[in-house]
Each structure stands twice: as C-alpha cells, then as structure tokens.
Amino acid sequence: MLQEGHFAVTAEIGPPRSCNTEFVRRKGSLVQGYADAFNVTDNQTAIARMSSIAAAAILQQEGLEPVVQMTCRDRNRIGLQSDILGAAALGLTNILCLTGDHQSFGNHPEAKNVFDLDSIQLIHTARMMRDEGRFICGDEIKVRPQLFIGCVANPFADPFPFRVVRLKKKIEAGAQFVQTQCVLEMDRFRRFMEMVCAEGLHEKTAILAGVMPIKSARMARYMQKNVAGMMVSDQLCERLEKAEDVPKEAINIVVEQINQIREIPGVRGIHIMAVAWEEMVPEIVRRAGLYPRP
Amino acid sequence: MIIGELKPLNEIAAKVQGYKRILVAGCGGCVTVCQTGGAAQAETLARLLALTLDEPKTTVEWISPTRQCEWEFIEPLREQVQNFDVVLSIACGVGVQAVAELLAGFPVLPGLNTTFMGMPVQPGQFEERCQACGDCILDLTAGICPVARCSKSLLNGPCGGSQNGKCEISPDTPCAWQLIYERLELMGKLENLEKLVLPRDWSRSRDGGPRRMVREDLSLDDEE
Ligand code: SF4
Numbered sequence: 001m002l003q004e005g006h007f008a009v010t011a012e013i014g015p016p017r018s019c020n021t022e023f024v025r026r027k028g029s030l031v032q033g034y035a036d037a038f039n040v041t042d043n044q045t046a047i048a049r050m051s052s053i054a055a056a057a058i059l060q061q062e063g064l065e066p067v068v069q070m071t072c073r074d075r076n077r078i079g080l081q082s083d084i085l086g087a088a089a090l091g092l093t094n095i096l097c098l099t100g101d102h103q104s105f106g107n108h109p110e111a112k113n114v115f116d117l118d119s120i121q122l123i124h125t126a127r128m129m130r131d132e133g134r135f136i137c138g139d140e141i142k143v144r145p146q147l148f149i150g151c152v153a154n155p156f157a158d159p160f161p162f163r164v165v166r167l168k169k170k171i172e173a174g175a176q177f178v179q180t181q182c183v184l185e186m187d188r189f190r191r192f193m194e195m196v197c198a199e200g201l202h203e204k205t206a207i208l209a210g211v212m213p214i215k216s217a218r219m220a221r222y223m224q225k226n227v228a229g230m231m232v233s234d235q236l237c238e239r240l241e242k243a244e245d246v247p248k249e250a251i252n253i254v255v256e257q258i259n260q261i262r263e264i265p266g267v268r269g270i271h272i273m274a275v276a277w278e279e280m281v282p283e284i285v286r287r288a289g290l291y292p293r294p
Numbered sequence: 295m296i297i298g299e300l301k302p303l304n305e306i307a308a309k310v311q312g313y314k315r316i317l318v319a320g321c322g323g324c325v326t327v328c329q330t331g332g333a334a335q336a337e338t339l340a341r342l343l344a345l346t347l348d349e350p351k352t353t354v355e356w357i358s359p360t361r362q363c364e365w366e367f368i369e370p371l372r373e374q375v376q377n378f379d380v381v382l383s384i385a386c387g388v389g390v391q392a393v394a395e396l397l398a399g400f401p402v403l404p405g406l407n408t409t410f411m412g413m414p415v416q417p418g419q420f421e422e423r424c425q426a427c428g429d430c431i432l433d434l435t436a437g438i439c440p441v442a443r444c445s446k447s448l449l450n451g452p453c454g455g456s457q458n459g460k461c462e463i464s465p466d467t468p469c470a471w472q473l474i475y476e477r478l479e480l481m482g483k484l485e486n487l488e489k490l491v492l493p494r495d496w497s498r499s500r501d502g503g504p505r506r507m508v509r510e511d512l513s514l515d516d517e518e
Contacts, residue, residue: 073446102462229457
C-alpha cells in the first residue's frame with residue numbers, strides 16, 4: 001500500500017484482558033476493510049492482556065493484516081528475538097517497536113521491568129535479524145524473518161528539537177514506517193513535519209499521523225492536563241465542551257483533522273487510535289473520503 | 295553513599311517478638327550520614343522498642359561500631375552478643391550480612407531498608423545517583439546517569455513520555471534525559487545524542503550475578 005503511494009490508513013485493536021478469541025474476532029470484524037493494517041497493542045498502558053502475537057494471529061486468520069506491537073518493558077533480548085522469530089514464523093511480519101509505558105501506569109505496578117533494550121535498539125535488532133541473519137550475539141539465523149519494521153514518534157514530547165533527532169536515529173536503525181502519537185495540537189505537528197522534511201526524513205520512511213476521536217470534553221481536558229507526552233489544544237477542548245451532540249462533534253473534529261493532515265507535506269497516511277471506540281472507525285474512514293480502501 | 299530508611303516500628307517490633315534480650319546495632323558509616331542507622335538512631339530505636347514491646351523482662355541495648363561492613367570493626371561483636379538473643383542491625387544490607395556471617399548461626403535481623411546509592415541534594419533530601427552497573431558512561435551523558443536516573447534506564451535519549459522536564463511516571467520526577475539534554479546543550483555537545491547507542495553488555499551489572507573485585511596487590515600472600 002505504502003509502496004504504491006496510496007494514502008495509507010491503519011487502525012488499532014486492543015486485545016482483551018482474557019483469552020476470549022471471540023472478542024478479538026468481533027473487534028476485527030467491526031473494522032475489517034476500513035484500514036490497510038491493524039496494530040495489535042502489546043499490554044498497552046502496562047495492563048496484562050492477551051499477547052499481541054496471539055491476537056494478531058487470530059486477526060490474520062480472519063483476513064486482516066496485523067501489525068504486531070512489541071515493547072521493551074516485559075522481555076529481555078532473548079524474549080524479544082524469540083518472539084520476532086515466532087511472529088515471523090506465523091506470518092506476522094509487520095512489527096512495531098516501542099519502548100513501552102512504565103509499569104507504574106498499569107495493573108501490576110509492583111512488577112519488575114526489563115528495558116534490556118530500548119526501542120531504537122529493538123529496531124536495530126530486528127533489522128539485523130532480517131538483513132544480516134544474525135542475533136545480537138552474532139550467532140547466525142538460518143531462516144531469516146522477513147520483517148516490515150515500524151516505530152513510533154512523539155512530536156508532542158520534550159525536548160522538542162530532539163524529537164526529529166530521535167526519529168532520525170530510528171530510521172537509521174531500520175524503521176521503515178512511523179506512526180505518530182495522536183495529533184491533537186495541529187500547529188506543533190506542522191512544525192514537527194517541517195523539521196522532518198527539512199532533514200529529508202519523510203523520503204526515507206513512511207510517516208503516518210496518529211489521530212484519535214475523543215469521546216467527551218472531560219476526557220479531552222484530562223488528557224490535556226494529565227497524560228504525559230500528549231498535547232491537546234484548548235480549541236479542541238472548547239469545541240467538545242460547547243457541542244450538543246458530543247460524539248458527533250468528536251467525529252467531525254477527527255475528520256477535519258484528517259483533512260488538514262492530508263495537506264501537510266511529508267505525511268503518507270493516518271493511524272486511527274479509537275481506543276475502546278473501534279466501532280467509529282468505519283464512519284471516520286468513510287467521512288474522510290478514504291473508503292473504499294484501494 | 296548508601297542510603298537507607300528505618301523500617302516502621304511496628305514491623306521491627308513484630309520481627310523481634312519473642313526475643314528477650316535484644317541488641318540494636320547501628321553503623322557509623324553511610325547510614326549515619328543520612329541519619330537513619332547511626333548511633334543516635336540505634337539509641338532511639340532501643341528506647342522505643344523497650345516501650346513498645348510489652349513482654350515483661352525484655353532488655354534492649356544498643357551499640358554502634360565504626361562500620362559494620364569491615365571485619366575489624368565488628369569483631370568485638372562476638373563477645374558483645376554473649377548476653378543477647380538477637381542482633382537487630384540498622385546498617386545497610388552489607389552490614390547486616392557481615393554481622394550475620396561473623397556470628398554465623400546467631401539471629402541477626404534487618405531493621406533498615408537499604409534504598410539506594412545517592413547523596414543529600416539538599417538538607418534532608420536524598421536522591422539516587424548510581425546503580426553500580428559496572429560500565430560507566432557518564433562521559434557521554436554529561437555527568438548525569440540515565441541507568442540510575444531514567445525510569446527505564448534508556449540509553450538513546452528521552453522517550454515519548456518526557457514532557458515539561460518531567461518523567462512520565464510522575465510530575466515530581468525530573469526526566470533524567472531532559473537534564474542530560476540541557477547539560478549537553480550547555481557544553482555544546484548535543485551531537486552526543488545523535489549517535490546510535492547499541493545494546494549494551496549488562497553482564498557487568500547485577501545481571502551477571504554477584505560481583506567481586508580482586509586486587510592482587512592488596513591480597514595477603516601466604517605462599518611467600
Ligand atoms: S520520561 Fe525521561 S526519565 Fe522518564 S522514562 Fe522517559 S526518558 Fe526516562
């Protein structure tokens with residue numbers, strides 16, 4: 001999709017906090033056909049859930065194209081490399097490498113964390129396994145995993161000038177596609193993309209801008225004040241506060257954002273994070289004029 | 295220095311329950327500096343325990359060797375414990391283990407939680423600085439340790455949770471990488487952050503198992 005130059009659409013599916021395969025299938029069927037690939041989150045916000053590889057395998061059986069998210073919080077380099085091989089063996093070759101939220105956010109704050117590797121080192125490792133057929137230790141991999149390697153970028157974190165440097169490092173390490181933190185403050189994102197384009201990074205990787213429909217004004221204000229690494233514009237909060245039909249307004253906002261993002265040079269697609277609101281994905285994609293998918 | 299915090303009194307009291315003659319052992323080293331396990335705290339703890347333990351005829355006394363982590367300073371304990379049933383050490387974990395080894399078989403209980411290696415950044419406020427990872431990189435990070443001070447021990451710069459100078463885990467925790475960034479900027483060395491730092495060798499850290507250092511020049515050589 002990206003190679004053919006289409007404006008890509010990806011969406012996110014969170015596995016359940018149980019081994020309910022039906023749940024995964026149901027979530028998949030809600031969004032099937034409305035995006036080109038579907039990120040399957042890895043114990044997101046440090047809450048124990050069905051593994052991303054297992055949920056991705058179920059979605060793949062249903063005909064969806066999954067992107068397996070992998071964080072560095074819960075596995076050391078042995079576990080991560082093993083899971084890369086396992087995922088690839090199941091045909092799950094899209095992987096997205098992240099550092100991972102700190103365990104203090106989740107339901108096991110007493111846990112030990114790992115962070116043997118960081119996200120950049122994980123990208124580097126995946127690329128080495130694929131291109132050089134080697135583990136980190138140098139041992140040979142006879143059948144190499146055919147991976148499509150992705151990363152995330154957060155234009156809203158600090159220090160701002162470092163955000164482009166970090167993205168550059170990720171690309172240098174091997175990231176072929178990038179999904180950004182959700183854009184809820186358009187000016188900052190525009191400035192970020194200007195810096196990205198000035199460095200020519202948009203030509204070396206495919207950048208997908210994250211978008212998120214926000215269900216309520218309260219949630220918007222909460223995210224504005226309390227969620228580390230997020231920026232939410234006042235204008236957006238005010239629009240939700242004034243709206244009569246809030247969910248409808250939330251979708252209007254996302255659709256407008258997508259239209260604005262499509263005008264920004266260097267952006268090759270969008271990534272929709274409709275957390276616990278997956279059923280809205282079809283409407284968003286339709287109204288943004290991105291349906292049917294090519 | 296090593297920082298430690300006394301365990302809550304009720305927890306300590308529960309540990310020594312049943313012992314009639316208790317010797318509280320402070321330490322004149324690090325925990326004296328952070329005023330949690332020194333002579334003064336040993337004395338106070340001995341008094342509080344005597345009041346707290348309602349067993350009749352419980353005696354609680356205290357001592358405080360210069361340091362609990364060296365044989366020469368704790369050797370006298372062999373004699374001193376003769377009239378006691380238990381030692382409650384409020385040294386760091388190194389001290390507790392040294393005393394337990396010296397008195398092998400005699401009950402030695404910890405009264406203090408060893409928390410970290412750090413320093414008083416201002417009076418009454420202690421912060422972690424080093425994790426003894428065994429492979430110092432402070433030259434690359436402007437003298438600020440990301441292994442000890444970044445919540446995820448990251449090596450390639452601030453993660454996406456860094457905002458307004460704070461770490462994602464709490465608004466009270468400075469982001470170590472923000473501090474590193476600022477100091478590198480001050481030094482005109484921001485390019486340090488552009489280099490890819492590859493997976494590191496953690497085997498020199500705790501992960502490689504308990505560590506030891508041998509210095510031949512300081513060893514006693516019996517063969518000569
Ligand atoms: S916010 Fe800063 S200190 Fe906290 S985990 Fe991220 S880089 Fe480390």
